[in-house]
Amino acid sequence: MADDPALPPAxxxxxxxxxxxxxxAVSIWEVSIKAGLGKLDIAQDRFVExxxxxxxxxxxxxxxxAAAVRNLPxxxxxxxxxxLVAQAICEPLRLLTADKLLVNYSELIVLCE
Numbered sequence: 001m002a003d004d005p006a007l008p009p010a011x012x013x014x015x016x017x018x019x020x021x022x023x024x025a026v027s028i029w030e031v032s033i034k035a036g037l038g039k040l041d042i043a044q045d046r047f048v049e050x051x052x053x054x055x056x057x058x059x060x061x062x063x064x065x066a067a068a069v070r071n072l073p074x075x076x077x078x079x080x081x082x083x084l085v086a087q088a089i090c091e092p093l094r095l096l097t098a099d100k101l102l103v104n105y106s107e108l109i110v111l112c113e
Contacts, residue, residue, distance in 0.1 A: 011096050011112035022059040023051045024087055030080040064090050075104045085109065 015021050031047060034040035061083065068086035069079075076082060081102060088095035088108045095102070095109050103109045 008098070008112045010110075014094065014096055014110060014112070021056050022093060023056040024059040024084055025061050026080050026083045026087070059087060059091075059093075061087070062090070072105060076101050 028044075028048060028051075031040060031042060032044055035042050035044055065083060065087045068090050069082050072082055072085060076085075076099070081097075081099065084095055084097075085102060085105045087093065089106055092108055096112050097103075097109060098111070098113060100111060103111045
């Protein structure tokens, strides 16, 4: 999936240099909701299969992740993004994003445009 032309070069470089790349259950959950609402045209089973075949490791949502959301400042209102930030901070892991607001949470959030 790293060969997608829409993926910025900076993100490709971070992914290529990583020992492990995780895909959060949060992202799959958000894709599922958007697909169910007709806002995203995607074959959900195929998406998960492609994540696995591309070598992504699953990142489950833990109780610690859920509890950490309450400590985040009110920078961003999207609950999915807030959970991704909480996961990045708890683990700690770098979170690649195109959302400029998210970088205000932590140095672990990497803006890739």
